[in-house]
Amino acid sequence: MNVTTNTRAQRMTFWEKLYLPEIAKGLALTFKTMFKPKLTRQYPEERWEPLGSYRGRPVLVLEEDGERCVACGLCSRVCPALAIEVQAGETEREKERYPVKFEINMLRCIYCGLCEEVCPEEAIVMSKDYDIVFHSQEEAIFGKDKLLVPIARLQERLEFLRQYK
Amino acid sequence: MPTITIDGRKIETQPGKTIIEAALENGIAIPHFCWHPALSVAGNCRMCLVRVGSYKKGADGTLERDAEGNPVVQWMPKLQIACATPVADGMVVDTVGEKTIAAQNAVMEFLLINHPLDCPICDEAGQCKLQEYAFKHSRGESRFVEEKVHKPKRVAWSDRIIFDGERCILCSRCIRFANEIAKQPVLTFVERNDHVTIELFEGTTFDSPYSMNVIELCPVGALTSADFRFKSRVWEMSFTPSVCPGCARGCNINIGVRDNQILRLEPRPNPHVNQYWMCDAGRLEQYRWVNSGRISGAAVRRNGALAPASFEEAFRAVADLLSTARGDAMMVLSGSITNEDGFVARECAAAFGIEHVAFVERNDPTFGDDFLRSSDRNANATGLRALGIPSTTWKELLQRMHERMPAVIYFIGADPFAEQDSSSWEELLGSGGAIIAQLSNHSQLEEIADVVLPAATYAEIEGTFTNCDGWVQYLQPAVETAETLRRINGMAQSRLDEFGAPNDRWTHGERRLCRPHWQLLTGVAGAAGHSIAYRSAAEVFAAIEDRVEAFRAMNYEALRQYRGIRLGRGNDPEPVGVVYRSHYMKPQSD
Numbered sequence: 001m002n003v004t005t006n007t008r009a010q011r012m013t014f015w016e017k018l019y020l021p022e023i024a025k026g027l028a029l030t031f032k033t034m035f036k037p038k039l040t041r042q043y044p045e046e047r048w049e050p051l052g053s054y055r056g057r058p059v060l061v062l063e064e065d066g067e068r069c070v071a072c073g074l075c076s077r078v079c080p081a082l083a084i085e086v087q088a089g090e091t092e093r094e095k096e097r098y099p100v101k102f103e104i105n106m107l108r109c110i111y112c113g114l115c116e117e118v119c120p121e122e123a124i125v126m127s128k129d130y131d132i133v134f135h136s137q138e139e140a141i142f143g144k145d146k147l148l149v150p151i152a153r154l155q156e157r158l159e160f161l162r163q164y165k
Numbered sequence: 166m167p168t169i170t171i172d173g174r175k176i177e178t179q180p181g182k183t184i185i186e187a188a189l190e191n192g193i194a195i196p197h198f199c200w201h202p203a204l205s206v207a208g209n210c211r212m213c214l215v216r217v218g219s220y221k222k223g224a225d226g227t228l229e230r231d232a233e234g235n236p237v238v239q240w241m242p243k244l245q246i247a248c249a250t251p252v253a254d255g256m257v258v259d260t261v262g263e264k265t266i267a268a269q270n271a272v273m274e275f276l277l278i279n280h281p282l283d284c285p286i287c288d289e290a291g292q293c294k295l296q297e298y299a300f301k302h303s304r305g306e307s308r309f310v311e312e313k314v315h316k317p318k319r320v321a322w323s324d325r326i327i328f329d330g331e332r333c334i335l336c337s338r339c340i341r342f343a344n345e346i347a348k349q350p351v352l353t354f355v356e357r358n359d360h361v362t363i364e365l366f367e368g369t370t371f372d373s374p375y376s377m378n379v380i381e382l383c384p385v386g387a388l389t390s391a392d393f394r395f396k397s398r399v400w401e402m403s404f405t406p407s408v409c410p411g412c413a414r415g416c417n418i419n420i421g422v423r424d425n426q427i428l429r430l431e432p433r434p435n436p437h438v439n440q441y442w443m444c445d446a447g448r449l450e451q452y453r454w455v456n457s458g459r460i461s462g463a464a465v466r467r468n469g470a471l472a473p474a475s476f477e478e479a480f481r482a483v484a485d486l487l488s489t490a491r492g493d494a495m496m497v498l499s500g501s502i503t504n505e506d507g508f509v510a511r512e513c514a515a516a517f518g519i520e521h522v523a524f525v526e527r528n529d530p531t532f533g534d535d536f537l538r539s540s541d542r543n544a545n546a547t548g549l550r551a552l553g554i555p556s557t558t559w560k561e562l563l564q565r566m567h568e569r570m571p572a573v574i575y576f577i578g579a580d581p582f583a584e585q586d587s588s589s590w591e592e593l594l595g596s597g598g599a600i601i602a603q604l605s606n607h608s609q610l611e612e613i614a615d616v617v618l619p620a621a622t623y624a625e626i627e628g629t630f631t632n633c634d635g636w637v638q639y640l641q642p643a644v645e646t647a648e649t650l651r652r653i654n655g656m657a658q659s660r661l662d663e664f665g666a667p668n669d670r671w672t673h674g675e676r677r678l679c680r681p682h683w684q685l686l687t688g689v690a691g692a693a694g695h696s697i698a699y700r701s702a703a704e705v706f707a708a709i710e711d712r713v714e715a716f717r718a719m720n721y722e723a724l725r726q727y728r729g730i731r732l733g734r735g736n737d738p739e740p741v742g743v744v745y746r747s748h749y750m751k752p753q754s755d
């Protein structure tokens with residue numbers, strides 16, 4: 001049989017086995033840190049507000065007369081994780097085509113931002129949302145109801161794209 | 166035989182051919198929009214400009230050579246269009262030189278000046294000739310800052326075709342098609358210069374039975390199908406070469422499938438059968454019944470009600486019925502089952518001692534014309550006759566049954582209630598005699614059937630149809646059944662099929678529990694202890710090849726390669742030559 005007797009407890013020195021000096025060292029560190037400036041925050045009461053360059057969950061731009069997306073399917077094609085499913089339909093509006101169904105599987109999305117980069121209409125952009133929670137696989141599939149965000153709330157990102165894309 | 170030199174390659178060709186034809190036959194692609202081998206030459210897009218010349222000869226008739234000893238070419242001062250310039254012996258053509266490329270670039274720039282660049286909403290995107298050439302022959306950046314010319318968009322030429330004037334590059338293919346092939350000359354150019362667009366003559370619609378062919382013919386997305394519009398992007402579909410079962414012509418088609426649903430049918434060129442075309446009826450009708458109204462899973466009548474059953478139980482039930490009938494049974498086949506189905510049906514009938522085996526002819530004199538459409542609406546009447554299966558009509562059957570009702574009637578693909586005069590059938594079939602319904606789609610027949618066997622459709626099977634001119638054509642599965650898998654059965658796959666996981670919603674398309682007729686028949690025979698043991702359609706076809714003279718020396722591989730072989734010509738199939746395809750998705754399907 002292959003029994004190893006060289007356990008961690010056996011390798012400890014006398015002082016280490018005593019524990020007391022180690023506890024003192026630990027407490028010293030704790031006290032020192034207590035008086036340093038705080039790096040953590042009281043999330044979720046205190047939220048962190050990212051900059052425009054941040055890549056949070058992808059959302060669809062909603063203008064006054066409806067979504068910008070024309071359901072071209074390029075984001076779906078480029079998505080390396082195959083997270084996006086688009087079904088186009090015809091509308092009477094001038095743009096002819098709109099997404100009847102637009103779904104992103106947030107369990108698949110890897111926040112790479114390629115959909116945003118490929119979109120010819122600047123209709124899908126990365127938002128600042130980072131706290132995304134769901135309790136089942138079905139809930140993780142975001143439809144148009146969750147994806148459409150009014151353009152006013154996306155100004156910072158759109159500005160960022162205008163400058164750097 | 167004139168010999169010409171294209172890009173340094175010597176090519177033998179026939180007099181009267183144009184440069185573009187000679188090049189195509191030798192695998193050299195010259196960019197073009199308006200030229201199409203089946204239409205007259207218009208020469209109006211200028212995309213096919215090439216440099217043409219001939220070798221310079223000295224006064225003594227010998228070739229002049231430059232310092233390096235290469236023959237000197239006397240180029241024509243201006244470029245020529247390859248689609249309208251006939252070949253001449255000794256002609257030299259340059260399709261890749263600097264001047265040619267510059268001309269192609271310039272033509273593309275002109276074409277794109279007023280093009281809306283609608284690609285995100287254009288159904289053609291992904292297989293558009295303009296997109297393809299924009300990649301290959303364009304400078305990539307537009308120098309045009311002025312306002313583009315606006316033209317009518319979303320104009321309905323009929324209830325089947327929508328025209329977008331802005332996307333149109335004015336190649337006139339559609340006009341020539343309407344005049345020369347559809348023989349419905351209702352389209353014309355109007356206006357001048359950059360305002361030119363296409364209009365219908367006052368009070369006409371473009372609704373010829375072949376009108377929808379202009380959708381594929383149009384090199385760009387100016388003509389779209391009202392039926393398909395925006396259903397899917399081309400790259401999301403898989404395309405499987407197949408054959409239309411709509412009539413005895415057997416037009417070659419591609420089946421576009423996404424999520425196991427057929428979204429569209431489009432013609433596939435085959436010079437033997439349908440050239441480049443198919444009819445609108447075939448295109449619009451022959452996929453809907455595959456997508457909906459399907460029977461899934463077998464059923465057996467117990468205590469007066471149909472109850473779902475396993476295949477084994479159903480086979481057992483059919484075998485019992487046929488065995489107890491002792492030959493007092495009738496096998497009624499559809500004229501649109503494959504050669505394989507017909508052959509196994511005949512073998513199965515012989516095993517059970519059934520003498521009355523016939524297929525029901527479906528004729529529709531109003532459907533036929535002198536082009537593709539045939540009044541014979543059976544996909545495979547010619548093939549079934551070649552296999553020695555006699556034909557009958559519903560009327561004849563009705564009469565025979567009135568005289569004497571057989572103990573068992575086995576309907577294989579044939580559905581009496583799909584015909585108009587169903588009331589007489591209701592009465593007759595309800596009056597006695599066991600009924601076996603082996604069908605693909607729900608029918609009133611199920612209500613009185615004792616056993617229902619679910620059959621696969623033409624889009625789900627491997628097999629062969631023989632068209633009205635005797636061309637045996639190969640079919641392969643495009644749609645999965647509950648018992649086949651795209652991945653392992655070698656079926657065409659789109660990217661979604663390839664990478665989708667079981668929890669992706671696009672992999673949830675309906676898959677029906679059904680089997681090809683021949684396979685159901687072997688099951689029935691097996692349950693009665695007769696051994697008709699084929700494991701695949703190819704094995705059945707090998708047996709046909711072995712036993713039926715007309716099919717001698719044929720196999721699936723050869724049928725595919727030659728795009729059909731005529732009955733009796735297995736040993737000497739006709740080569741199909743170079744098949745022109747105007748535009749296609751890349752990587753190339755078919």
Ligand code: SF4
Pocket residue numbers: 068069070071072073074075076086115118119120121122123124285
């Ligand atoms: S790329 Fe843009 S326009 Fe196209 S489907 Fe995606 S979000 Fe819509």
Ligand code: SF4
Pocket residue numbers: 280281282283284285287288289290291293294295296332385386387
């Ligand atoms: S015709 Fe071609 S280039 Fe024009 S919008 Fe359609 S896909 Fe794009």
Ligand code: SF4
Pocket residue numbers: 332333334335336337338339340363382383384385387388
């Ligand atoms: S509609 Fe299409 S086929 Fe007809 S002229 Fe325009 S580009 Fe050519």
Ligand code: SF4
Pocket residue numbers: 409410411412413414415416443444445446447448537538539
């Ligand atoms: S002519 Fe017949 S085979 Fe051809 S597409 Fe029409 S229905 Fe189908």
Ligand code: FES
Pocket residue numbers: 196197198199200207208209210211212213214246247248249
């Ligand atoms: S293809 Fe020759 S001019 Fe159009």
